[in-house]
Amino acid sequence: xxxxxxxxxxxxxxxxxxxxxxxxxxxxxxxxxxxxxxxxxxxxxxxxxxxxxxxxxxxxxxxxxxxxxxxxxxxxxxxxxxxxxxxxxxxxxxxxxxxxxxxxxxxxxxxxxxxxxxxxxxxxxxxxxxxxxxxxxxxxxxxxxxxxxxxxxxxxxxxxxxxxxxxxxxxxxxxxxxxxxxxxxxxxxxxxxxxxxxxxxxxxxxxxxxxxxxxxxxxxxxxxxxxxxxxxxxxxxxxxxxxxxxxxxxxxxxxxxxxxxxxxxxxxxxxxxxxxxxxxxxxxxxxxxxxxxxxxxxxxxxxxxxxxxxxxxxxxxxxxxxxxxxxxxxxxxxxxxxxxxxxxxxxxxxxxxxxxxxxxxxxxxxxxxxxxxxxxxxxxxxxxxxxxxxxxxxxxxxxxxxxxxxxxxxxxxxxxxxxxxxxxxxxxxxxxxxxxxxxxxxxxxxxxxxxxxxxxxxxxxxxxxxxxxxxxxxxxxxxxxxxxxxxxxxxxxxxxxxxxxxxxxxxxxxxxxxxxxxxxxxxxxxxxxxxxxxxxxxxxxxxxxxxxxxxxxxxxxxxxxxxxxxxxxxxxxxxxxxxxxxxxxxxxxxxxx
RNA sequence: UGGGGAGUCGCCAAGUUGGUUAAGGCACUGGGUUUUGAUCCCAGCAUCCGAAGGUUCGAGUCCUUCCUCCUCAGCCA
Numbered sequence: 236x237x238x239x240x241x242x243x244x245x246x247x248x249x250x251x252x253x254x255x256x257x258x259x260x261x262x263x264x265x266x267x268x269x270x271x272x273x274x275x276x277x278x279x280x281x282x283x284x285x286x287x288x289x290x291x292x293x294x295x296x297x298x299x300x301x302x303x304x305x306x307x308x309x310x311x312x313x314x315x316x317x318x319x320x321x322x323x324x325x326x327x328x329x330x331x332x333x334x335x336x337x338x339x340x341x342x343x344x345x346x347x348x349x350x351x352x353x354x355x356x357x358x359x360x361x362x363x364x365x366x367x368x369x370x371x372x373x374x375x376x377x378x379x380x381x382x383x384x385x386x387x388x389x390x391x392x393x394x395x396x397x398x399x400x401x402x403x404x405x406x407x408x409x410x411x412x413x414x415x416x417x418x419x420x421x422x423x424x425x426x427x428x429x430x431x432x433x434x435x436x437x438x439x440x441x442x443x444x445x446x447x448x449x450x451x452x453x454x455x456x457x458x459x460x461x462x463x464x465x466x467x468x469x470x471x472x473x474x475x476x477x478x479x480x481x482x483x484x485x486x487x488x489x490x491x492x493x494x495x496x497x498x499x500x501x502x503x504x505x506x507x508x509x510x511x512x513x514x515x516x517x518x519x520x521x522x523x524x525x526x527x528x529x530x531x532x533x534x535x536x537x538x539x540x541x542x543x544x545x546x547x548x549x550x551x552x553x554x555x556x557x558x559x560x561x562x563x564x565x566x567x568x569x570x571x572x573x574x575x576x577x578x579x580x581x582x583x584x585x586x587x588x589x590x591x592x593x594x595x596x597x598x599x600x601x602x603x604x605x606x607x608x609x610x611x612x613x614x615x616x617x618x619x620x621x622x623x624x625x626x627x628x629x630x631x632x633x634x635x636x637x638x639x640x641x642x643x644x645x646x647x648x649x650x651x652x653x654x655x656x657x658x659x660x661x662x663x664x665x666x667x668x669x670x671x672x673x674x675x676x677x678x679x680x681x682x683x684x685x686x687x688x689x690x691x692x693x694x695x696x697x698x699x700x701x702x703x704x705x706x707x708x709x710x711x712x713x714x715x716x717x718x719x720x721x722x723x724x725x726x727x728x729x730x731x732x733x734x735x736x737x738x739x740x741x742x743x744x745x746x747x748x749x750x751x752x753x754x755x756x757x758x759x760x761x762x763x764x765x766x767x768x769x770x771x772x773x774x775x776x777x778x779x780x781x782x783x784x785x786x787x788x789x790x791x792x793x794x795x796x797x798x799x800x801x802x803x804x805x806x807x808x809x810x811x812x813x814x815x816x817x818x819x820x821x822x823x824x825x826x827x828x
Numbered sequence: 829u830g831g832g833g834a835g836u837c838g839c840c841a842a843g844u845u846g847g848u849u850a851a852g853g854c855a856c857u858g859g860g861u862u863u864u865g866a867u868c869c870c871a872g873c874a875u876c877c878g879a880a881g882g883u884u885c886g887a888g889u890c891c892u893u894c895c896u897c898c899u900c901a902g903c904c905a
Contacts, residue, residue, distance in 0.1 A: 247842065390903095391902080395902085398901055400830085402831095404830095432903085436903050447831050447900080448901050449832095454903050457903040458903080473903095475903075475905090497898090501900090503832090582840075586840085588833095588835070589834065590840065593855080595839090596840075596853090599854070603867095606866080607867095611864080645867080690863095732863050823865095824866085
């Protein structure tokens with residue numbers, strides 16, 4: 236090693252540091268992998284694992300994935316990719332009552348959408364915890380046989396009372412010192428359906444006086460007669476997360492088991508369990524290690540499953556894929572992109588400090604990606620008519636029309652230009668005209684000049700108003716020598732530059748303007764009901780005038796509507812020839828009105 | 829109050845074995861470019877690392893005490 240400091244790689248974080256260290260110490264140099272999950276005997280038949288590390292993304296299929304999961308997905312799959320490893324998608328389906336195929340499907344879709352998969356060169360790394368129930372059962376018997384587990388017949392209430400408190404030790408269960416044979420017989424009866432739900436549990440036998448409550452003989456198997464989405468009615472006992480998760484990791488030969496901070500207290504049990512099972516010869520070293528990072532908190536958003544369910548069930552939003560929701564399904568309809576999420580996760584980093592990320596960071600990431608990716612189009616969202624009074628008419632009295640050329644992407648000239656028609660009557664944005672301009676306003680105002688983007692410089696001559704004083708039509712005259720792209724275009728310098736569509740060459744379309752779902756940075760903070768913080772104006776459906784070419788937009792295609800923002804053709808409501816646009820995010824606007 | 833964590837610029841976040849002027853991003857502020865008040869470019873932006881002591885030639889990094897916040901008492905995950 237040289238004494239010079241090596242530059243810090245981008246995206247460096249404590250987990251990468253741990254992995255680099257583990258790898259430099261050849262910690263997994265002899266770790267065997269038989270091509271599929273299994274116990275020590277199975278893995279011993281394998282070869283040294285080609286995957287340098289193994290990580291996993293282990294959602295429970297009981298809900299929709301949200302932006303917080305995206306952070307975990309990019310972390311786990313990203314680490315595997317960067318370190319020549321493999322990341323498993325594993326459904327942690329150990330609680331039959333809450334899980335279903337619908338969620339398995341939506342989660343799979345979301346992971347794929349973000350750009351990750353589980354079909355690797357020699358194996359498919361898609362797993363279900365429920366496929367390990369046999370092995371888990373064996374592990375439980377092993378624990379009993381080695382005197383590390385017992386069947387407890389206390390009621391749930393008794394167990395809670397005897398667990399003690401944060402500051403007082405718990406009391407041993409009266410069933411704690413039963414013989415191995417007794418425990419084994421009871422546990423088999425549990426498995427065989429001889430005991431009622433809730434009548435007894437299998438508990439690890441550790442220490443009822445441990446200062447860590449998770450070590451006070453945690454329950455590891457419960458009796459529950461429920462139909463499981465994968466194993467059907469095969470089992471009436473199911474393992475608890477505490478017990479199941481470490482085993483799942485070990486069977487899959489995970490090296491780095493990454494989870495969120497609230498599981499830190501669980502780590503001593505994680506290690507305890509795996510060591511006991513390794514001692515018994517069921518699992519092989521090196522055992523997986525758990526590392527915890529801070530979960531994502533985003534301002535102006537709720538990410539708790541409970542609150543998301545409430546928003547959907549009480550119909551505050553249209554469904555799990557409502558474009559205002561922070562679910563990945565919703566974000567996708569909103570027009571947020573996988574590349575944007577990637578940028579976002581890189582930008583926010585990974586650490587153990589609790590933090591709140593400003594929602595504007597996410598928006599900015601989407602802008603950044605969309606700016607380079609999205610083609611430009613012209614859309615007048617709040618139309619008002621502009622008449623060019625001196626624009627020539629044909630002999631039949633109709634307006635002449637001429638071609639103007641608009642680049643599809645100013646940063647990518649290779650994407651070419653498209654033709655838009657200029658005529659005497661145009662639609663422009665209502666807010667681009669002010670009869671009495673406010674300070675700093677440099678768009679259309681009587682006597683003022685502005686460029687019609689890609690067209691001519693025009694001079695505003697006045698406006699018409701209705702009985703209520705609302706402006707109905709704006710009038711102007713054009714300067715024939717100033718057409719964009721001609722030598723005279725720069726003869727008149729103007730500061731303002733407004734977009735437009737020809738009345739004769741535009742079509743009316745529905746556009747949905749989305750804003751934040753919550754008006755407070757921390758919804759429900761303190762004693763407030765988070766529902767009270769809902770922004771009642773989070774969606775506006777408007778009638779707009781769009782340039783004709785937008786009719787051909789395909790579902791999920793994103794565009795920048797010039798001077799407005801990024802819009803996507805809605806995945807769900809668009810039909811061929813009639814796309815419906817959702818506003819993804821506005822452009823930055825530095826003009827303080 | 830017991831255990832486990834975390835506190836570095838408005839928001840994130842590097843800083844691993846103590847070594848010179850504390851990375852970077854976002855935001856913000858100036859200036860420039862620009863037919864999007866967009867993008868882009870350039871410059872500025874912590875004498876200070878929760879606080880106070882201490883060790884040391886030298887500390888964000890070590891020690892002591894204190895403060896604040898998060899988290900754990902499901903037969904959920």
